[in-house]
Amino acid sequence: MDSDKSVELRRTPLHALHVERGAKMVPFAGYEMPVQYPSGIIAEHLHTRAQAGLFDVSHMGQVALHGVAAAMFETLVPGDIAGLAEGQMRYTLLLNDEGGIIDDLMALRDAGGALRLVVNAATKEGDVAHLNERLGPKAQIRLCDELALLALQGPAAAAVLARIVGPRVATMPFLSGVRFRDLYVTRSGYTGEDGFEISVPADRAAELAGRLLAEPEVLPIGLGARDTLRLEAGLCLYGHDIDATTTPVAAGLAWTIAKRRRESISQRGGFPGARRILRELADGPPRRRVGIRPDGRAPAREGSAIVDPAGNLIGEVTSGGFGPSLSAPIAMGYVARRYSDPGTALAVVVRDVARPARVSPLPFVPTRYYRGP
């Protein structure tokens, strides 16, 4: 495991709970985090798809924007933020001037026009610096270190959370948020399952996690299963599947570009990198993120070369491993555009051997988001 021992790892408010539960702790994005509990990654993954899993995602950045910062935030992303009603949230992308992705995040409209963002752990300080730089010195931007974040994911999540927080959570639609006293609950997640993320004051987080874990359907889930769950759901991992060199179009995230914001390159209030991104939308990107199913059992990991059937290099795997729900290897990667149609035959190079594979539609496992009663 790579770690710089000279850097003190940070701990989340649930650290003691993880250790007590027998978690294997590893360094991740500057934090000491549970990669798995004694039951193991596959059992944790399958439990989340069957019942409910509790994830500590307190390492992620919760950023509050008020006033002008909230009003101006839309200028830094391609999504429709101005159109978010109170309690509505959206997945969007912080873009650089070349149209590359600085971070992917969730943005939610809070009371009084404020925005609540959830950004990646490894990028949170950089994101806040970027927001301060672009939105000006008077911008009200705050990284909320006093808050922890729990995710409760899986088909039993709504019934469990209704018992703890109140019946109203059960009918919240996907990508909505509601305040419950000192909690802010959103119906969202990173597993492809129905579920919630719960923002909670750090000093109350362990107590809430304990109450959730006391429910019979709930087990704690580590980062290992979080990764296999999101990979099966076809969701990007920042720094791997997307980064400052990938555009939303190449990443298959063009759906995050609001219709209102793609109408004209020259329109005022365009987004960073709009010229390149709108051109890629019109002409197609040179390369495209795809799902990959190897024919055999060998997993193709991040960094594996992707070749055409004749052996010519056409791309690279950006995430890959074993999908426990499919009991088969799965991967995502970028390939030259003409190889990106589902069903296209290609090969992944693992330990110097080209192994036949096919482009697969994403997600690998159907998502089960809650759209309403």
Place this chain on the structure above:
Amino acid sequence: MPTLRFTKDHEWVRLDGDTAVIGITDYAQQQLGDIVYVELPEPGSRVEAGKEAAVVESAKAASEVYSPVSGEVVAVNEVIAGDPAKVNADPMGDGWFLSVKLDDPKAFDALMDEPEYQKFVAEQG
């Protein structure tokens, strides 16, 4: 009577005459976690002491299995190729990887015996 030896890379090797059966230890499977794939050498191929003989992949990562001894591969365990979780369930038994006809049975004696290996594991923390 078969005798058991161990390596610092957490392989075990059981000697029976001039044939050595090789696998990974219980400590190794615990460290790896859920094993999802194994890649085994071709019977008839050669393995060299300290060199890669097989690959084992967990849900998280790929790792090499080094051969503790040099010789010719006489058999591989196809059962674990089809059901890699067997390595987690019974690493010292049904989860064996390969068997090798030794070039030099004396090389075996240089490896750790069980008490030495247990001491080594205890030192790993």
